[in-house]
Amino acid sequence: MSTEDALTTPRPPRTDALRNRRALLAAAAQSFAEHGTDVTIAEIAVRAGIAKGTVFRHFPTKEDLIGAIMGEIIDDLVGTAAGLSTAPDPAAALREFMTHGVERLAGNRGLCEVVGRPSLQQASVRAGIDHLCAVVEALVDRARRAGAIRTEITGADIVLLLAGVHQTAAPVAPAEPQLWRRYLALVFDGIQARDAERLPYSLERLDFTDAEQ
C-alpha cells in the first residue's frame, strides 16, 4: 500500500467490526420497529450481542443510529414509489403505494415517531422525506392527469396522509390491527371526490421547521 493510498483511502473496517455493525443495525431496526425509538441503547446492545460502548463507536449518538435506520426504510419507500410510477393504472398505483406505506408504518413504531415528529433533526431522514415527496409527486401527477383524483392533491399531502391514516387507527391497533384499511379507503374516497368543492388551504412542500423554544 503506497503512502498516497494511506492518505486518501482509509483502511477498510476489520471483519469483526463489520459483523458487529451489521448485528447492531439489525438489532436496532427490530427494537425500534417493535418498541419505538425510546428503547435503551443498552437494550439494543444486548440484543446485538455487543457492549454498549461498541454502539457508540459505530454511531456517535443515538440520534445518528435512529437516522441511519429510518433513512434506509424511507429510501425503501422511495424505491416502491419509483417502481409504481410506470404502472398501467395511475390511480391503482397511487393507492397501492399508500397501502404499502401505511402497512409499513403500522409495522414500525419507530418510523411513525420519527415521521410524525414536527422537528426532525436527522439529515438522512429529512433528505429521505424530501426525496419521497418528489417521487410521490410524480405518482400523484399521473393520477391527476388521468382524471382519477382531485386536482389539488399534492405529493406532500399523500406523505402526510400516510402517517395520518396509520395514526388514526393506531390507538386500537392491538385490538383491530387491520382497521387502518378502513380509514385508508375513506381517505382515498376523499381523494377521488370529483363533485366536491375545492379543499381549503394547501401544501406545496413539507417544512418541518420547529417553532418551539
Place this chain on the structure above:
Amino acid sequence: MSTEDALTTPRPPRTDALRNRRALLAAAAQSFAEHGTDVTIAEIAVRAGIAKGTVFRHFPTKEDLIGAIMGEIIDDLVGTAAGLSTAPDPAAALREFMTHGVERLAGNRGLCEVVGRPSLQQASVRAGIDHLCAVVEALVDRARRAGAIRTEITGADIVLLLAGVHQTAAPVAPAEPQLWRRYLALVFDGIQARDAERLPYSLERLDFTDAEQ
C-alpha cells in the same frame, strides 16, 4: 359537629389548599397544552407558585394529575357534542363537532398524546372517551338517518378520526397551523361519499387494550 358527621363527612379542605389546588390545575393544564405531558412536575410547580411536594399532596402520581386534567377536557368535548345533538342540520352539526374537536386537539399537545396512546391507564380518560363515543354516536345517527353520511360510519370512527385528522397535519403545524382544515374537509368528503363502495372492516367500540409486554 357531631361524632356522626365527623365520621361520615370529612372536614372540607382548607382555603389555602383549595387555592393551591386551583393554581396547580391551571398551571398543569397550560403546561400540558403547550408542551405535552412530558413537562416536569417541578416546572408545573414553579408555574403554579407552589412547591413540588405540594403537587404530590394533591395528586399521588403524575398520571393522576394528567388524568384529572384530560378527563375534564374530554368532558368538555362531550358537552359540546351533546349541545349539537339537537341542532337543525345533522350533517352540519357533525361537521361542527369535528371542527371543534380537531381545533381542541390542535391547541393541546398533551391531549393528543393521551388520546393517541394505545394503552391509557387513566380511568377518568377512559370513561370520558367512552362517554364521548356514546354522545357522538347520537350525532352520527342523526346524520345517518338524514341520509347525509355513509351508513357504516360509527361514533368510534369519528372519535378516532378527530385525532387522526389532527395528527395528519401536526408535523407541519408550526409552519401551517391551519392545514388540519384541509384534511378535515378531505375526510368529511370521504364520510359523505354516497356512491362509494362499503368501507372494509368496522369499529363498534373503542378497545384500548394493550397487547405489548
Place this chain on the structure above:
DNA sequence: AACCAACATGACCAACGGGTCATCTTGACC
C-alpha cells in the same frame, strides 16, 4: 390565644439512560 390537624416545603433519594474512557483484545499485515 392556644391548640392541632391539615397543609406546605424543599432537601433528599433512587432509578434511569445517554455518553465517556482507561484498559484489554484481536484482526490484519509483515
Place this chain on the structure above:
DNA sequence: GGTCAAGATGACCCGTTGGTCATGTTGGTT
C-alpha cells in the same frame, strides 16, 4: 508469530425526574 492500530468492553459519570419525608407553617375551631 510478532507487532500494532483498530476495535471491544463495561465500569463509571452525570443530568434528569418522579416520588418521599422530616420538619416547619397556618387556617380553623374552641
